[in-house]
Amino acid sequence: MSLDTVLARIDGEMPAALDRLMDLLRIPSISTDPAYKQACDSAADWLVADLASMGIAAEKRPTPGHPMVVGHVDGPGPHILFYGHYDVQPVDPLDLWDRDPFDPALEETAKGQVIRARGASDDKGQLMTFLEACRAWKGVHGSLPCKITFFFEGEEESGSPSLVPFMQENAAELKADLALICDTGLFQSKAPAIITRLRGLLGQEVTIRGASKDLHSGMYGGVAMNPIRVLTRILGGLFDDKGRIQVPEFYEGVPDLPAEIAAQWQALDFDAAAFLGDVGLSQPAGESDRSPIEMIWSRPTAEINGIRGGYAGAGFKTVLPAEASAKISFRLVGQQDPLAIRENFQAWVRAQVPADCSVTFTDYSASAASEMGTSHPAFEQARAALAQEWNQPAAYAGCGGSIPIAGYFQQILGMDAMLVGWGKDDDQLHSPNEKYDLESFHKGIRSWARVLDAVSR
Amino acid sequence: MSLDTVLARIDGEMPAALDRLMDLLRIPSISTDPAYKQACDSAADWLVADLASMGIAAEKRPTPGHPMVVGHVDGPGPHILFYGHYDVQPVDPLDLWDRDPFDPALEETAKGQVIRARGASDDKGQLMTFLEACRAWKGVHGSLPCKITFFFEGEEESGSPSLVPFMQENAAELKADLALICDTGLFQSKAPAIITRLRGLLGQEVTIRGASKDLHSGMYGGVAMNPIRVLTRILGGLFDDKGRIQVPEFYEGVPDLPAEIAAQWQALDFDAAAFLGDVGLSQPAGESDRSPIEMIWSRPTAEINGIRGGYAGAGFKTVLPAEASAKISFRLVGQQDPLAIRENFQAWVRAQVPADCSVTFTDYSASAASEMGTSHPAFEQARAALAQEWNQPAAYAGCGGSIPIAGYFQQILGMDAMLVGWGKDDDQLHSPNEKYDLESFHKGIRSWARVLDAVSR
Structure with a gap:
């Protein structure tokens, strides 16, 4: 022995x-x-x-x-x-x-x-x-x-x-x-x-720039475009009311879950209430027509992992910042192509950037499922x-x-x-x-x- | 002398x-x-x-x-x-x-x-x-x-x-x-x-909280509600396509500009192109049917002065944060009531916070024009x-x-x-x-x- x-x-x-x-x-x-x-x-x-x-x-x-x-x-x-x-x-x-x-x-x-x-x-x-x-x-x-x-x-x-x-x-x-x-x-x-x-992973950082410097919102507020406004407007449209991601062609290559695998997972008897309850939550977010285990193991996601812009310290500052940025990651499944999604995401953002603002992207990981x-x-x-x-x-x-x-x-x-x-x-x-x-x-x-x-x- | x-x-x-x-x-x-x-x-x-x-x-x-x-x-x-x-x-x-x-x-x-x-x-x-x-x-x-x-x-x-x-x-x-x-x-x-x-000034900080702690987006992404997603969704709807602020009753008490004052201001021959050009801009943002001088001197505004949530440092972190917050200020004119607007703003935000998230507000200045x-x-x-x-x-x-x-x-x-x-x-x-x-x-x-x-x- x-x-x-x-x-x-x-x-x-x-x-x-x-x-x-x-x-x-x-x-x-x-x-x-x-x-x-x-x-x-x-x-x-x-x-x-x-x-x-x-x-x-x-x-x-x-x-x-x-x-x-x-x-x-x-x-x-x-x-x-x-x-x-x-x-x-x-x-x-x-x-x-x-x-x-x-x-x-x-x-x-x-x-x-x-x-x-x-x-x-x-x-x-x-x-x-x-x-x-x-x-x-x-x-x-x-x-x-x-x-x-x-x-x-x-x-x-x-x-x-x-x-x-x-x-x-x-x-x-x-x-x-x-x-x-x-x-x-x-x-x-x-x-x-x-x-x-x-799941695969695609990471992107989006930076929106407006005026050439931070401005006083009393002097320029309302007249100068605010990059945080632009960024929140774009990211606020990342999901529809059912939690579906709005980047064009995002769901290309996402396979249906084979019935036998769905049955296997069903048999595992996943306790979604406990999974969410452990972290103080009770309602699954994400696509409203999918089960939690199906979402985690077989569905793509988008998450905003970080956002910053303007003054975020103690107290208040009436600044209209020159730039704002966010880090966004996509989890990918099946045959979703990270490079195609990166391109579609960037085009989707660019199309929403108003005159007087510019956008740059920083690429992070891009791996397929x-x-x-x-x-x-x-x-x-x-x-x-x-x-x-x-x-x-x-x-x-x-x-x-x-x-x-x-x-x-x-x-x-x-x-x-x-x-x-x-x-x-x-x-x-x-x-x-x-x-x-x-x-x-x-x-x-x-x-x-x-x-x-x-x-x- | x-x-x-x-x-x-x-x-x-x-x-x-x-x-x-x-x-x-x-x-x-x-x-x-x-x-x-x-x-x-x-x-x-x-x-x-x-x-x-x-x-x-x-x-x-x-x-x-x-x-x-x-x-x-x-x-x-x-x-x-x-x-x-x-x-x-x-x-x-x-x-x-x-x-x-x-x-x-x-x-x-x-x-x-x-x-x-x-x-x-x-x-x-x-x-x-x-x-x-x-x-x-x-x-x-x-x-x-x-x-x-x-x-x-x-x-x-x-x-x-x-x-x-x-x-x-x-x-x-x-x-x-x-x-x-x-x-x-x-x-x-x-x-x-x-x-x-x-103009008067109303300052508000909005904090959205979701899970009881920061989560790994690989494990919880898509299933747990992300406070940055909630915050950007709400702030993304702060303005309509014409730049009008969407908080209910926001424009109550905003007077029409008297013709004689409009004429005085017209006579000042304000150079909007130079005003914007000085800071690298060329297009007035804000309400599309108002002149820049009218916007600055006689119209109310909303600006997002700061936003933060998740990981915003160097590199990338696939975190799903427990909270996100933003500082928002409103410039007020005429008889706009800062306390009424504060109440309407908070109610407007609260109505958009999904199950599993909570919102708190920090009050900053509230002064009338x-x-x-x-x-x-x-x-x-x-x-x-x-x-x-x-x-x-x-x-x-x-x-x-x-x-x-x-x-x-x-x-x-x-x-x-x-x-x-x-x-x-x-x-x-x-x-x-x-x-x-x-x-x-x-x-x-x-x-x-x-x-x-x-x-x-």
Whole structure:
């Protein structure tokens, strides 16, 4: 019963594993903000050193942005590539955090112990579940049960600009039989789930400019066009009364949901009331003729992620600003083409900009949706292993988020990716007070040991 | 020719007068931001000391907010109250300033020398024109030609919350024959103008709240209502296609412009193309069936002065924010009732807030429009004096801005106010790189000496 020995070692090593995760969480590796460039570099160094500490050769590999970390270890079983990202989201609004986001702590909560820090769940905690499983396995057996390539990125939260070129240049080195990605969650915070559908993501920043400088609204108000007025007018028309997105041809390539998948999802018995209730809401927004689970897993969306213009500080200032801008993201499904939608969106905005105003766009990520093949035998082996750890069946599920790398593994390296993770719905990813349940961390490590065992037999 | 002696002394004293103004401009007396409370206090102290330096007794008088400065000097002529404000607007966006806003300098420009600093024009430079005229007069004659009360406020840029109670409590002390207010500009940057119509101002901050915390748009996007979407939807409907404001009953109390005033304004030959061209614009916004001068002086407006929500920093963050807010101001005319409009605006917003979102309002200033009586003989005396200094007739004009104190002088102290000032259209009030022309400062001081002379004969 060598698996049991590994699982026992994992249980015994939890305090040390937690210390290591805390160490990594202390590094403020915010990739989108240039002020944290050095911290991203340090997080990459930390991972190289951690792999070295368990006898796995790894290197920090430069890119035009933040470095990649690549490590290799030989083994008898199938060749697996494991992917995670060491960068994290920005932390603002900082005043909504109950503690320093980069001073991690184990906290007691009504739902059990949680690890509180930026990146605890997304993705440092998840990434470390796989490393800790490897460490325990190697500690018991002296080697790993299959050939593994470790591949860590530091730009996932800022659109992964270096990823595709790096994969193309290093395709021979990175190609494996199957990719494992640990950046998703449990279904309804309790059941293990293998994600087979991911939405794509298109990010756009729109800036409207009017007068050549900020004006006094007493002097120019009413006579000079106000860029905030223009921006709110345009964005106020982004949805119709039924929640349908008004960008022309937006729904081109959005497939109908096949009846068999609709039936599968129906059977999952998704608790929309609890999902919304957890965050203080009760009414599904979005398309009024779709169910919540259908919206999240199979329908495209548009969200205004940020808006700014004029004076937004304390008190009041009667300024008529020279510019206003908003960040907008679209989640894409099926065959929706991100570049066509970008073009249509920009044309749709431009057509609404009045004389005396101009518009510029900043492009962020543009990735299509992806759907995983599940024919590799590891999928069914992993499902069985996961069911054992969590005492319930593992679902094939969709995911509302966008993990473009899953598509890149298919397109560039010709391998499918299995997306499994241990996050919960209330982890507050990308938000203040992000956490990762100690249960996610512990059972996540155990789950990976079981999966390694199952796929290596 | 004692006036000529005073004017000559003003000309000779310019370097010293400029030094004094620079001193006052170095004090960052931003009234709306609590971080600058001490600076506001220091500006009040500075004024008390400056009056004392010319032998005028003045005191800093406490209020629940920033202090008032009140000084008195006796004299033979009519009793005049002079009003100005020592507080200034915030300075952001700071990166658009070419120099530290509180490190004033005299700069050479294509249009002549300018004093560059926050408050140079609004209102420290203007306020000092009157004090310098008094100083020169007193230097030549040993006394002033009329009885003068000096009254300086430190909350004008933040809605003057302490002003009305202070005037009510000190009505006997402050009552004079006529108020002089120096917080307006030259007509078309060249002709002296006495402002007889001022718009009122209603300020509102609207905050929309949705989920109990920021959410990940991948997980909740499309299903959870986004407060930025709600806010832009509401504000996007603030105007119809003709620029008419859509708040119910908003135009109640807006008078038709009397034909004789329309004719007067027509005769002023306002150059709308130059007015807009100066700030990089060419098309009047606002109501499409009104002329620009009519819009600024006699029509109500709505402006969105600031908006914020979600992530607006560098890069991109796929957040679905818990809240979004905007600051909106209305300029009011005629008999428009600010309190009724506030109520109608709030009801109009509330009716558009969907289930699962809530709205709160923060009230800022709420002042009605005012119209000055011009029957006091000082008006025609001042017009003649101003025409001499500027070599062209002084107009009775309107003003798009809101100077509620003019109305308070009428309502609380039963005296009319004469609003005269030397600002130019390109002074960039409330904006980065605010300036005051050296010509405005110099001829402004001379103008006040002439006005004091004319009204005291």
